[in-house]
Structure formats: C-alpha cells, structure tokens
Amino acid sequence: MTDDTTGFATRAVHAARNQGAASSRATPIYLTAGFEFDDFDHAANHFGTGAGFGYTRTGNPTIHAVERQLAALESGADAVLVASGQAAVVTALLTVAGAGDHIVSSTHIYEGTRGLLLDNLARLGIDATFIDDIGDPEAWRQAIRPNTRALFAESIANARNDILDIAAVSAVADDAAIPLIVDNTLATPFLVRPLEHGAAIVVHSASKFLAGHGSVLGGVIVDDGRFDAEKAGHNAPHLVLPGRGGLPSVASRHGGKARIAYARESVAPRFGASPSPLNAFLIGQGAETLGLRVERQSRNALEVARWLAAQDAVESVDYVGLETHPDHALAQKYLHGGHGSIFTFTLRGGLDAARDFVESVDVFTHMTHIGDVRSLVLHPGTTSHAHRTQEERDLLGVRPGTLRLSIGIEDVADLISDLTRVLEPAREAVA
Numbered sequence: 001m002t003d004d005t006t007g008f009a010t011r012a013v014h015a016a017r018n019q020g021a022a023s024s025r026a027t028p029i030y031l032t033a034g035f036e037f038d039d040f041d042h043a044a045n046h047f048g049t050g051a052g053f054g055y056t057r058t059g060n061p062t063i064h065a066v067e068r069q070l071a072a073l074e075s076g077a078d079a080v081l082v083a084s085g086q087a088a089v090v091t092a093l094l095t096v097a098g099a100g101d102h103i104v105s106s107t108h109i110y111e112g113t114r115g116l117l118l119d120n121l122a123r124l125g126i127d128a129t130f131i132d133d134i135g136d137p138e139a140w141r142q143a144i145r146p147n148t149r150a151l152f153a154e155s156i157a158n159a160r161n162d163i164l165d166i167a168a169v170s171a172v173a174d175d176a177a178i179p180l181i182v183d184n185t186l187a188t189p190f191l192v193r194p195l196e197h198g199a200a201i202v203v204h205s206a207s208k209f210l211a212g213h214g215s216v217l218g219g220v221i222v223d224d225g226r227f228d229a230e231k232a233g234h235n236a237p238h239l240v241l242p243g244r245g246g247l248p249s250v251a252s253r254h255g256g257k258a259r260i261a262y263a264r265e266s267v268a269p270r271f272g273a274s275p276s277p278l279n280a281f282l283i284g285q286g287a288e289t290l291g292l293r294v295e296r297q298s299r300n301a302l303e304v305a306r307w308l309a310a311q312d313a314v315e316s317v318d319y320v321g322l323e324t325h326p327d328h329a330l331a332q333k334y335l336h337g338g339h340g341s342i343f344t345f346t347l348r349g350g351l352d353a354a355r356d357f358v359e360s361v362d363v364f365t366h367m368t369h370i371g372d373v374r375s376l377v378l379h380p381g382t383t384s385h386a387h388r389t390q391e392e393r394d395l396l397g398v399r400p401g402t403l404r405l406s407i408g409i410e411d412v413a414d415l416i417s418d419l420t421r422v423l424e425p426a427r428e429a430v431a
C-alpha cells in the first residue's frame, strides 16, 4: 500500500495498516473509530444483519471482550458496556420504558439516579414512584400501575447500607411481568449476583469497583436473557412488534435476549454514550482482580467499622457487616465473601467534627468517589445530599456528623492509625 513512491502524508496514515494478527494474551485495545470492510458484500451484510464490526459506537472487539467478561461475572446472558454508570442506568431504563410509562424505585439510591428519574426522565414522560420501606414486598406491589415497566433498586444502598431482598422484590416484579433492575455497584458480583436471585437486569457504575483504580469512567448493563415475549410482551410492545420499515421484531430476532439486544442495537448507540476501547480495556483489566480487591476491602472495612463503633466520638456506624445493623441477617443471606467496603458513620460532634475529620485525614483521600483501591471520605450532608431537606437526609441516614467512607486495600493498621490520630481531639472534646 505504501512504499517510497507514496507521499509523506499518505505514508503517515497508511504505513501501519494491516499488521499481521498476533496472539496477544491480554485483550488487545482496538482504539479505532471503525473497521475496514473486506469487500462490498461484507459492508452490506454488516449493515443488514449487524454481524461483525463496522463502527466502534455499535461494536468493537475490545469492548465486546469486556462485555463477555462482565456478563460472565454477573451470571448474565449478555452485557452492554457504556461510558459511565449514569449511562448504564439511563440505557437500562430507556430499554424498558418510554413516554407514558412508570418506574417504581427504591428511595435509597444514588442521588444521580434519583435526579435522572425526577428531572430528566420525567420530562420525557416517564413517571416514578419511590418506595421507602424497600424490605416490604407489599409496598412494591402496591406502587405498581398498569403502565409500570420496571422496579429499580440497589443491592447495597448508600447511605444506610440497606440490603435489597432481591428474591422477594423479584417475585413481585415477576408477578407483574416486568423486570427488576438492580444497581449492583456497591456490592459487586463478587459478593452477590442479583440475576441468580431473580433480578432480570443488573447495572453498574464500572467506574467504581469493576475498574477499581479510580482512573476511568464506565458502566454496564447485564441482562439475564430470559425475556418472555408471551408473558411480558404487553409490557414491552417495542420488543414484540415489528420495527420501523417492517423490520422483524426484536423478540423474533433475539428471543430471550430481546431486552439486551434492544439496548445494544437501539438505545446505547443512539443515545451515544459509547465507551472508549481504552477505558473498556482498563475496566476489563480491573475486573480481573475484582475478587481479590473486594475480599480485602471488605475485610478492612469490617475492621475499621468495628474500631469506629468502639469510639466515644462516634455516635453510630451504618455498616451491614456489623451484627447490630438492621439488615445484617439479610446480608448473611445475600452477601458471600464479605459485606462490601462503603459505609457511613456519624460523629457525635456534628458538622464541626465532620469538617475537622475530612480536613485532618491523611491516608484517606477526600473526594467524591467510591470503590477505589485507595480509602476515600466524603461528607454527604454538604455534598451529594446538600440539596435535600434535613428531614429527607434524616430518612436517608445522612446527619450533620455523618461521613461516608470507601475503604481501600491499604494495610488496615495504617487506616486505623490515621483514624486514631484524627479522632483523638474529638475524643478529648467529648470526654
């Protein structure tokens, strides 16, 4: 293609073309906008059937490799990787709901998801009802309307560490022939795989534990592949009716994988939150060590939570790994290998003590992120939950002295010595 007769500019863009295939053991990073077609018919076939790779927004081998990996970790049938956790939630919800539809959601969810439902999806004509007592299946059942298209909750919720009774809420969803969508970001598939307990769809902010190192954003939607057109078709006309121009329905082309196929073919590429292949690689590489990290982080978190619970300066610790947590028994049923590493605790000294704490820690990093190998701290009352009323914050377990910790993989002795140094003056003030 290029030799010394071709011009400099031509050589610059063509000389590296078509390197011979090598068997890279690590996932190769296909950092390309698109893929060369073999011939005329290959292009037509790709556009006609979606087979193979044409353009990275609709498919890329690096991204696909990571999708297979994350689907396998969540015991799912298929997965779609997107650019952020927020994009994963949007994609999942727009895969099941449209204008005139309704979602029932737990109150105890990430504030960005709540804002999405209240501000953005509401403007598109998708209503939401929020359930406070998520442990009561009847509360979920009673909120379901004829136009409800999904139930939504988090497996472990911030800030109170509420645990979702996945099997009980899945049964309610099943009776209504709608999916339960579970945001499994805080738990990770190492601790619980919601699809094994009856949930239909799992979403993640892959920016957190899956990638693990706080260097990239990403999100994933994993589906159980058990869409039942006969039973649930009336709740998903966009999956069972022919498409525009008489295209056979998604369900007739993809069977049980209709939901995730629709997310892949229509929602994710059209709304356009495609991940970079480089970020996909980093998520896939991170996910390889997920179990090691989450096991260690959970162990560290339990030790830190126990230590905090024994301090006079600390009023309460909302960690589900502690026997005193109201959902501890439920956690024993669902979580295996640890109880996660994100939790809140409340200082008796209120806002002033919380301010001193975040400004004094050294090993802990003060930032709005979770699931990192590094330990992190944030004051939710003045950051993520600042726009809520104090009454709402109280309901969510966010008080003036409440701090959120995300425990990392450091040596736990160093975490505790950082906390000891910081809480020493607070202890003296309380005494």
Ligand SMILES: Cc1ncc(COP(=O)(O)O)c(C=O)c1O
Pocket (backbone or CB within 6 Å): 084, 085, 086, 087, 089, 110, 112, 113, 154, 183, 185, 186, 204, 205, 206, 207, 208, 217, 218, 219, 370
């Ligand atoms: C539980 C949960 N879901 C979704 C998101 C959104 O993810 P991202 O920040 O990757 O868009 C977050 C972010 O903090 C989260 O904590």
